[in-house]
Amino acid sequence: MQLYNKLSAEERAKLIDEAGKDRLTISFYQYFKIENPQIFRDKLFIEWNALDVLGRTYVSYEGINAQISVPAENFLALKEQLDSISFLKDIRLNVAVEQDNKSFLKLKVKVRKKIVADGLNDDTFDVTNKGVHLSAEEFNKMLEDPNTVCVDMRNHYESEIGHFKGAVTPDVDTFRDSLDIIEEDLKEHKEDKNLLMYCTGGIRCEKASAYYKHKGFKNVFQLEGGIIEYTRQVKSEGLENKFLGKNFVFDHRRAERISDDVISNCHQCGKPCDTHTNCANEGCHLLFIQCDECAEKMENTCSPECQEIIHLPFEEQKALRKGKHASNKIFKKGRSEKLKFQKSNS
Structure with a gap:
């Protein structure tokens, strides 16, 4: 079988x-x-x-x-x-x-141990005590409320190419990193502000909303079904789309275009661009934003060093990778000193 x-x-x-x-x-x-x-x-x-x-x-x-x-x-x-x-x-x-x-x-x-790597001990809080789920229409209305703080629960390379208008977009590499940062930034507003969260399909907000309620936030809301379901409802119900740019997805498409806005730039030349690529050097595999012109010039690599490597014989490339971690498991998405115009150099 x-x-x-x-x-x-x-x-x-x-x-x-x-x-x-x-x-x-x-x-x-x-x-x-x-x-x-x-x-x-x-x-x-x-x-x-x-x-x-x-x-x-x-x-x-x-x-x-x-x-x-x-x-x-x-x-x-x-x-x-x-x-x-x-x-x-x-x-x-x-x-x-x-x-x-x-x-x-x-x-x-x-x-897996968990369906989302959140780094939380679920025994320390009630994971079923979640925030209020909002439809696209309800989400739009709450976005307009001046008493609302809208937070993007995704990672930096996701929000860089697309996010909701006025949303806080933490410059983090992992979901777990964002939890403490958001709590610290909003610690003075646990009772007087609406904490409105969203992510790709809703799963990260399920755990995050319960976590923040446990931490003392009184008014916790989340976008039902995430950006994907929001977009479907906006189209089917004729609602105003408040999402700018692309929605990053974790498959070979890498992103879905939600609006015509291009809010990011090529990490190599700085021109407006929101197309992600993985460095063609298998020993690097860096995920970064690259325009068509740079892709052609650099042959889909992130640097002159990697461009040189892809022209080496296969066995030589393999030898360079020997003893190193699998490149696609090294978490460095969009973070490299080689990228002159990346969003952050941290």
Whole structure:
């Protein structure tokens, strides 16, 4: 019985092209006490593999966090499969604003300690005592309230290319980093201000809102379904869009355009740009913003040093990487002294 992905990304991409079928990119999450995450994980993999689901899903004792794609013709079958699981019945599925048949090229279902790396001890506070969930219309109204502090719960490289008007965007590398910074910055306003939070799909705000209520914040609100669901509601209900730029996503698309505003710049030349790329040097793999002209000139690398390396024979490149951490696991997104026009040099 197959319990793990056996195809390479290249092989899967070829199969997708040959199939010629449209796929939908979907995300969802649910906090729920899962008694045996490994058994649940194996069940999901078997059933999803049969439906040609691809993507990255984390399962833990506290629930599930899924970012997947499925052939459009199998969407209803996927929904029926999810509805057959008691705690996932009628779960809201965030369907991507912009579709790409190759948003994911492998099916990975992993058991983790947590479905979001928040660094919190859940035993120290009531994780079910969450903030008030707001629709897009309600969120827009609260944004206009001068008594509201709107906080982006995402990381710096996400908010750099897109965020809500007037939002506080902490210059942090991880979700955990932002929790203490926000509490410190707003410690004098725990009772007199509306703390309004948002993130990509809502999952980070689920835990953060409970954490801040535990810390004494009286008026805690969160955007239901995050930026993805907000955008859907704005379009379907004809509401004013208050989000500027792109929404960063964690798949091969890297971002969805929400508005025509370009609020960031190329990290190499400084011209307006909001396109992320990963350095072509496998030993670097730095995520940074790069315009088309710099991409052509630098061959999708972040520096002259990396550009030199990509022209070395494969074995020499491999030798340079030997003994080092896997480059894509080194957390340095958008942080490098080589990038002259990056948002922050910290």
